[in-house]
Amino acid sequence: MSAVPEPTSAATGRSRLLQGNEACAEGAIAAGCRFFAGYPITPSTEIAELMSEMLPRHGGRFIQMEDEIASMAAVIGASLGGAKAMTATSGPGFSLKQENLGFAAFTEIPCVIVDAQRGGPSSGLPTAPAQGDVMQARWGTHGDHPAVAFCPSTVSEVFELTVKAFNTAEALRTPVILLMDEVVAHMREKVALPSPGEVRVVDRPRPSVPPGEYIAYGPPPGAPAGDDAYVPEMADFGTGYRYHVTGLTHGKNGLPIGPGPEAEFLVRRLSRKVEKAAPQLELNRNELVDDAEYLVVSYGGAARSALRAVRLAREMGVAAGLFRPTTIWPFPFQAVASLAAKVKGILVVELNLGQLSLEVERAAAGHCPVQQYGRVGGELMRPSEVLDALLRLTGRKV
């Protein structure tokens, strides 16, 4: 693929009214994405449309595949070939991608999967928002595997977190999920995107040894002895480094192995490499939390409503604060645990019947009551509804 020395896009460097999906495509290009395979689906379609237009201009490739399963497979192939690769979908397609997503996690192939969540289950409400895929982003594919998922609440955050998704995927050699929702995907906001030189871009670790010495899934040269969370160096297919890639449990040389300590080591190492990076991945954008007596936990589109409700509560004399994780997987367990020990109650606001609230309950560990306020009819909850739920938590009459 040829490098085209033109600016990332005309959109960078000045204020524009941009849709969340547009910001995602801009972020992908800025992060170095040069391959997209997808099967367009509302509310993510604009990402595919824009990538089909932008990628050829940046020396990349766009391919519309026959379905979501094949798109995910093509993304994996492109990444093995050395390209930063992405696909975008919504719930129905996210379900189909799960098998290959697990393959990418186990074979440590970096890639980015965007899920713009819509009303579900099944075909659900194509043009309406939901946050019903939170647990699927964590546990959608079978087996113990690491998961990384980012949740933007604003259009400028979509750009920022798309770049972070690619950088994380490359640094950790793992699939990363950008978990948007229809609110954020379709909303247009005024944003000033950074110019290309201002975007920090991370590339995967490539072999520092000649092909004859390369061990595909071994520790990188210079790794400390006993490192059980290392990220192996990754050779581009077709560059003379011959190695085996399989979804079977494999040894350091990539070939299948049977049950035993080596299998145990591999599965644990994959989880550990993400756990070890969790403190650097964690990013909570909180409001009014320092002196809060009641905590609202919310993310993505729902957090826009929750933020307004917290401000309304403050006007009424209720010391409320918003805890808004942008990295939901790995879950910011310690941050929630320490806040739970200080506040009188937690309200989790999300567009589902209780998903991230389960993690919040685990972290709170009985230190304070945790309630969930959810909606599943395809409508973003209104601030007044959240405020009422918050006042009920405080024991006030609503």
Added chain:
Amino acid sequence: MRRTEVRLSGEGGQGIILAGIILAEAAAIYDGANAVQSQSYGPESRGGASKAEVIIADGEIDYPKVERPDVLLAMNQEAYDKYAPSLKDDGIIVIDSTNVTAGGTPSFQASHVRGGPITGLARDLGREIVANIVALGFLCAVTGVVSRESLEKAVLARVPKGTEDLNRRALAAGFSAAQAEASRV
């Protein structure tokens, strides 16, 4: 903080969402305010209810949706009947009198309703498709939510090449109709 909530409503195919994008760009890019635009629509490409919302503020916009509009544009009767009751007490409704008959809702004053034959004016220009731009001109003249100069820049930046003159005339027709209507009130 000043926060103005605008809801544009009608049916799919009337250019409601494009009108919302243009209005938001006029406010955010050319007037230098902050703006958020969102929409709701059905799976159809034509027909079905269509709604675009624009929030214009001089600061941060947290909740991105309209709760009670300060300004409502109703391009068909269904949209008028559905959304007129949600108007703020001192809000303004702009109706396309080609398609909409005001009244029937006692909860607000007739003085809140401003109307002109928006679709009719677009037909007079030879292209009914520019009704959304006529409507923006009318709405801008009546409410002043954005400046006329910014609106014109935003329209010309968004419409297809070769249609600039038609759209400029559509915008002017909306403004003139609003001024003529104002002199009658």
